[in-house]
Amino acid sequence: MRYFLSVILAFCSSLCAAQVWEDQRIFGAAEATQQLRILSSTDTSFLVPVIDAFLEDRPNLKIEYLVHGTSTIDLLYRQNPGDFDLVISSAMDLQLKLVNDGFGKQVDDIDLPKSAKWRDTLFAFTKEPAAIVLNRAAFPNGDLPKTRQDLITALRNQPDVFKDKIATYDVRTSGLGYLFATQDARSSETFWRLMEVMGGLGTRLYCCSGQMIDGLVLGDIAVAYNVLGSYAEARAKTEPALAVILPSDFPTTMMRTIFASDAAQTNLEAEAFIRFLIEQQRDDGRNITGLPSVMSFGTQQSIPLNPALLSYLDALKRRTFIEAWENALVQ
Amino acid sequence: MAERPQISGSLFKRLTAILIFGSMLLSIVLFFVVREFAARIAQAGQDSILEASVSSIIDAAVIRDGRVEVDFPYASFSMLDTDQNDRVFYAIRQDGQLLSGYKVIPQTDRLRTDSAFFETRILAQSKFRIASAQRVLIGSQRSTTVSVYVAQTQDSLSQTLKQISLNVGALCLVFFTFTAILSYIAALATVRPLSRLASSVQRRSGEDLRPFKQPVPSEMVPLVSSLNSLMNRLDQTLTRSEDFIAEAAHRVRTPLATVRSYAETTLQRVTKSENRNALKAMMRAVDESSRAAGQLLDHAMITFRADHLDKQQVDLSGIVEDLATSLAPIAEMKDLKIVLRTDGPVHVEGDPILLQNAFRNVLDNALKYAPFETEVTIQVTDSPRPTVTISDLGAGFPNDEIQALTKRFRRGKNAKNSIGSGLGLTIAQDVALAHGGSVALTNGKSGGACVTFYL
Numbered sequence: 001m002r003y004f005l006s007v008i009l010a011f012c013s014s015l016c017a018a019q020v021w022e023d024q025r026i027f028g029a030a031e032a033t034q035q036l037r038i039l040s041s042t043d044t045s046f047l048v049p050v051i052d053a054f055l056e057d058r059p060n061l062k063i064e065y066l067v068h069g070t071s072t073i074d075l076l077y078r079q080n081p082g083d084f085d086l087v088i089s090s091a092m093d094l095q096l097k098l099v100n101d102g103f104g105k106q107v108d109d110i111d112l113p114k115s116a117k118w119r120d121t122l123f124a125f126t127k128e129p130a131a132i133v134l135n136r137a138a139f140p141n142g143d144l145p146k147t148r149q150d151l152i153t154a155l156r157n158q159p160d161v162f163k164d165k166i167a168t169y170d171v172r173t174s175g176l177g178y179l180f181a182t183q184d185a186r187s188s189e190t191f192w193r194l195m196e197v198m199g200g201l202g203t204r205l206y207c208c209s210g211q212m213i214d215g216l217v218l219g220d221i222a223v224a225y226n227v228l229g230s231y232a233e234a235r236a237k238t239e240p241a242l243a244v245i246l247p248s249d250f251p252t253t254m255m256r257t258i259f260a261s262d263a264a265q266t267n268l269e270a271e272a273f274i275r276f277l278i279e280q281q282r283d284d285g286r287n288i289t290g291l292p293s294v295m296s297f298g299t300q301q302s303i304p305l306n307p308a309l310l311s312y313l314d315a316l317k318r319r320t321f322i323e324a325w326e327n328a329l330v331q
Numbered sequence: 332m333a334e335r336p337q338i339s340g341s342l343f344k345r346l347t348a349i350l351i352f353g354s355m356l357l358s359i360v361l362f363f364v365v366r367e368f369a370a371r372i373a374q375a376g377q378d379s380i381l382e383a384s385v386s387s388i389i390d391a392a393v394i395r396d397g398r399v400e401v402d403f404p405y406a407s408f409s410m411l412d413t414d415q416n417d418r419v420f421y422a423i424r425q426d427g428q429l430l431s432g433y434k435v436i437p438q439t440d441r442l443r444t445d446s447a448f449f450e451t452r453i454l455a456q457s458k459f460r461i462a463s464a465q466r467v468l469i470g471s472q473r474s475t476t477v478s479v480y481v482a483q484t485q486d487s488l489s490q491t492l493k494q495i496s497l498n499v500g501a502l503c504l505v506f507f508t509f510t511a512i513l514s515y516i517a518a519l520a521t522v523r524p525l526s527r528l529a530s531s532v533q534r535r536s537g538e539d540l541r542p543f544k545q546p547v548p549s550e551m552v553p554l555v556s557s558l559n560s561l562m563n564r565l566d567q568t569l570t571r572s573e574d575f576i577a578e579a580a581h582r583v584r585t586p587l588a589t590v591r592s593y594a595e596t597t598l599q600r601v602t603k604s605e606n607r608n609a610l611k612a613m614m615r616a617v618d619e620s621s622r623a624a625g626q627l628l629d630h631a632m633i634t635f636r637a638d639h640l641d642k643q644q645v646d647l648s649g650i651v652e653d654l655a656t657s658l659a660p661i662a663e664m665k666d667l668k669i670v671l672r673t674d675g676p677v678h679v680e681g682d683p684i685l686l687q688n689a690f691r692n693v694l695d696n697a698l699k700y701a702p703f704e705t706e707v708t709i710q711v712t713d714s715p716r717p718t719v720t721i722s723d724l725g726a727g728f729p730n731d732e733i734q735a736l737t738k739r740f741r742r743g744k745n746a747k748n749s750i751g752s753g754l755g756l757t758i759a760q761d762v763a764l765a766h767g768g769s770v771a772l773t774n775g776k777s778g779g780a781c782v783t784f785y786l
């Protein structure tokens with residue numbers, strides 16, 4: 001693990017000057033003098049309407065939107081907190097730790113329920129469950145699994161169908177994957193049995209939900225576990241082969257969060273952006289990003305924003321967890 | 332008139348001020364004591380949660396394959412969730428070497444194994460409460476010491492304290508208001524017997540010198556008993572003075588009367604005209620002295636009685652009738668006729684002895700200064716106010732002196748040949764004034780002196 005982190009660090013420090021982004025886009029007039037840099041793990045497409053609407057009456061502002069995986073975002077940001085004005089990430093634990101460590105800037109009077117903000121600094125703007133996404137072709141009789149237990153049974157019954165066609169996050173590289181996995185493990189022992197079954201069938205590991213969904217669409221993958229439900233749902237609208245299942249035994253739901261960097265200079269515009277985003281994201285019916293707002297899914301609790309999120313980020317606990325996970329999955 | 336005593340502050344104000352100041356002081360002390368107490372309890376609450384967190388982490392420490400593992404429970408940190416989302420730092424060390432967590436938490440050499448050690452420190456510009464403890468793990472090769480530090484900011488605690496301060500402040504304010512009102516009532520209750528005594532002294536009539544018998548608070552007993560003894564002495568002095576005046580008049584008049592009767596008897600026997608003249612002058616001087624002594628004593632008696640007026644219901648017409656009857660012989664000697672005009676009894680509140688004395692002096696003047704065979708009129712009327720008018724048909728008061736005749740020892744120039752002391756009108760005026768009335772001297776249009784008493 002140590003080795004792995006240092007590899008990332010080395011990789012990053014050597015490439016930081018010319019950082020390679022998953023996506024990098026600049027919005028607004030090129031001659032604008034003010035600039036907001038948003039470091040985000042959220043696919044650009046979801047944020048485009050927000051940024052466009054925000055820039056409408058701010059002709060002098062441009063926004064640079066930089067996309068990377070949650071773990072990398074954490075590393076990059078910690079190295080140069082002054083370089084980025086806003087940080088958006090789905091890895092609640094990493095975000096909470098950044099704020100806990102004092103990187104965030106307090107923004108008062110944001111109209112959100114107490115459970116959706118932390119220290120008036122970290123603000124949740126979506127509520128997204130982890131889903132099991134299936135390619136219907138692998139279930140010809142239409143008997144789709146509803147729970148993790150159903151999935152275990154299905155995998156055990158037809159190992160030859162699913163062999164090498166199962167996907168999940170590589171928790172070693174994906175912050176969100178790690179969050180989902182640790183929360184699953186905390187909730188039920190079923191998680192470890194599922195991991196063992198998946199390990200036995202040669203599971204493929206991915207960095208991001210998008211790639212898993214691509215694999216499902218192409219038919220390379222039959223089952224993807226702990227995919228972001230919201231992304232899958234968006235793709236399922238055009239891809240009838242996809243079936244998005246929110247496991248009914250216990251749901252794991254995360255909140256996408258944003259905070260303004262305290263070290264950055266453009267604080268006022270960053271604050272304004274947070275206010276704008278939260279305002280536009282409130283209404284259940286027509287939230288601007290198309291991602292479900294923090295009010296959605298009724299009373300279903302998301303992973304709570306509290307210091308307990310620091311637990312699995314602890315180096316010792318992470319080491320123990322990854323070892324167990326590797327033992328189960330990477331055989 | 333009674334002199335107004337000098338005032339040095341007010342008992343009531345002083346008492347109220349002391350009590351209110353005391354309750355204010357008490358309220359302030361109460362505020363700080365209760366707040367301090369609440370603060371300690373709140374701090375103890377945070378400490379016990381931090382200690383629970385530390386011990387749950389340290390309990391999870393094990394040596395596995397020669398390596399320390401600390402797979403602490405999720406609850407270790409979730410129990411640190413607070414209302415104000417306090418920040419949490421922690422550190423896990425093995426033999427002082429940081430295994431995981433925040434290296435900003437400084438090590439302490441006061442670690443214990445049985446219970447947590449607490450301290451408050453500034454870490455990363457914020458105030459943190461730190462709990463720490465250690466545990467010795469016995470491995471197969473060697474033993475090792477694992478120490479755990481858990482630190483938490485105090486935002487929630489200070490929020491709680493702010494709330495407590497507000498509540499305690501409100502409580503103390505209520506307490507203060509309540510005690511202030513009580514102080515006011517207490518001060519009022521304390522001075523009430525004093526003012527009750529004062530008003531009962533005031534309500535008494537002048538000659539009422541009986542001791543006070545109503546119960547008073549024990550603190551006032553010395554005051555009331557010395558007041559009583561003072562009044563007792565005053566009563567005795569008054570009685571003695573009255574006796575003394577009567578005695579003095581008697582003592583002066585008796586020898587003078589004796590002298591006069593000797594002189595008279597001697598005059599019968601003396602024939603030589605110069606001796607007779609000397610004797611006559613001597614008799615006149617004796618008369619003069621006797622008159623003066625009588626008037627002086629009357630005046631003294633009036634001055635004395637005026638201060639302790641013995642008021643009672645009197646009939647002015649009755650007094651005047653009695654007076655006319657008693658002076659009738661003197662009037663007859665000058666062939667004077669006393670005419671009484673009264674419309675029935677006229678009642679006033681007054682001292683009959685004083686009033687009679689005053690009227691006698693004025694009637695006496697009329698008889699003395701009016702010519703032979705004239706009329707002296709006494710008129711008593713009730714409305715518009717009780718009035719007694721005594722007028723004669725003589726030459727009247729000397730016009731240029733009329734204002735001054737009521738002064739002491741002042742006699743008119745028409746009085747050269749008559750015996751008198753000049754105190755008669757003074758007595759009349761003093762009596763009228765003592766009764767809250769007045770005396771007016773006028774001359775009639777067709778001559779004649781007229782003295783009017785308005786009572």
Ligand SMILES: Nc1ncnc2c1ncn2[C@@H]1O[C@H](COP(=O)(O)OP(=O)(O)OP(=O)(O)O)[C@@H](O)[C@H]1O
Pocket residue numbers: 622626692696697700701723725726727728729736741742743744745746750751752753754755756757780
């Ligand atoms: N009826 C009167 N007619 C004229 N003069 C009067 C009359 N009554 C008083 N007087 C004048 O007023 C003066 C003051 O009177 P007052 O009675 O005070 O003294 P008195 O009569 O002289 O002495 P006494 O004290 O003996 O009465 C008298 O001396 C007299 O001059």
Ligand SMILES: [Mg+2]
Pocket residue numbers: 692695696751755756
């Ligand atoms: Mg006279």
